[in-house]
Amino acid sequence: MIFSRKPKEYINPYLGGTLLGVVLFLAFYITGNGLGASGAINRVMVAILELFAPSHVDHVGYLAHMGGGTSFSLENSGVAMLLGTILGGFASGLFNGRVKVEIRKGPSITPRTRIIMALLGGLVMGYGARLARGCTSGQALSGGAVLSVGSFAFMFSIFIGAYALAYFVRRLWN
């Protein structure tokens, strides 16, 4: 059974980086644009919100921009890419025996703490990603490859923010 394969080792990071670099180049070469994820996640949320409160979407400027009026927030190239990312991640996980319902966490915290921290971290990350106009993929990776000054400033800020806090939350991971 494919789900019970023995998990394989991850590939060499430099090889992984090279492959990622080639994918990033092809994205730029074909579409003129890099990779991304957070914008599409935002659009999925807008689509969900649209189901429950369509008029709210029309009234909040930032939301209306994506899904106001008759426009449908999921009709977007980024959303197609997000769907691809899920499929690609799943396919690779499947072939390498890494698709498994589980929680990856540090040894000294409970699964519950891990889930709460993941949710909280995601929330903070999502907010920051919108403020910075892109996440690690859309802003740091894509902008970095085309030498955008803002993208490098952003990238180093992420590392500074994370390193500055790492010591205080070490119990989460060690």
Next chain:
Amino acid sequence: MAPFDFSAFAGTLPYYTIFLVIGIAFGAVLELSGFGDSRKLAAQFYLTDLTVLKVMFTAIVVACVLIFSASALGLLEFSRVWVNPTYLVPGIIGGLIMGVGFILGGFCPGTSVVAASTFKLDGLAFVGGVGLGTLLFSETASLLGDARHDTFMGRFMLNELFGVPVGIAVVLLISMALMMFWAAELAEKYFGRNEKITKDALLPKNKKKIAAAGVLFSGAVLVAVLGQPGSMEKWEAVAKKSKISLENRDPFIHPAEVVEWRAENSVYVRILDVRSEDDFNKFHLLGAIRVTEQSLTDAEYVKVLKNVPDNTLTFVVSNTEEYATAAWKRLVGSGVKNVYIIEGGINNWLKLYPTDPCVSTPITDRKLKKEELAFRFAKSVGGSCYAAHPEAQFKEPPTDCYMEAHPELKNKSKSVTRDVPFDANKKHKFTRKVKMRKSNGPVGGCG
């Protein structure tokens, strides 16, 4: 030439399929590199496993070398590639906030999607968190007011920051990345595997890694040696692609059509005059901007010329057509859209829309030099005569020299208007050639 223009079939299934396929490759590579595992990602910040830094920077430098090599070889039109615009302060603050989210949650948005796709529940929770975070931002964006648009610097690249050619910036970036990889290997040894760092261990030994670093560095040097194509090299490719032909005189526009466009309210007509300051002062079209050949080679200035609304229509003019054509090639090559040349230049213009004979008369007594103004001006009128704005449908107030020629009008000068020396309503025969195109400049970002 790449990148390809998808505007014709945007929103169709094939269009989305392209992005879907790119996404599949993206997701698979992230998963293969171990980015679906939060512990591996968080280890970056305890210096025990620097996979995040290695993968990210390898990807950046590999893509960077490929992109700028392709551009240097004329395979990729870089002006149509999206470069994330710089909003310095929101970017830095957003980055710091994201750093906090990264160490708390163990993912970034892209990697959490991959983790969730392999059924990691913490990844799924993180994706949900990101969704809520983006919504929270959407709801509160208005509270930030203009602060989130502060320190906007536009399309601003490292080579511009350091004032060096693109190729040199690429070499510097690759050198920095290689040094970071070297430090990362040592950090993993020391923090991750508790090995002592001996003098011997400082030198990289893995032959494969050294070879790969060599290939990458040579690529960067090649980019620097080749240099990026200038606007003159690019225009041919652009002209070929958009099927503009100088032989068929496609970009040459009859002055009467220019006058028509100038009267059109929905279009912003811009006249770029490439003549000498002397000729420009003698006579120019009202509102014309004088540009020098040199300023058209200045990247900063060309950026300003390009940064105009979609409804901008640009005409280049010189005394004849020669200099205007050269400038036009540069503008087209730099990616300025909707740019044309005024047929026959100012000399032809003044034939169709003459000034008062007492202001200028055609030079007929000698042969004209190359690109010489074909009219002798008794005085400099700049843009302040009827011929400089024939689209304005009013009568011309008398010029000083006209008054001198007609002493009987002397006491009535305030109330005198007269017909202009040409028929403003005369329909010149011409074929309309201007086709306003929507700018297909780069679009993108995580919006």
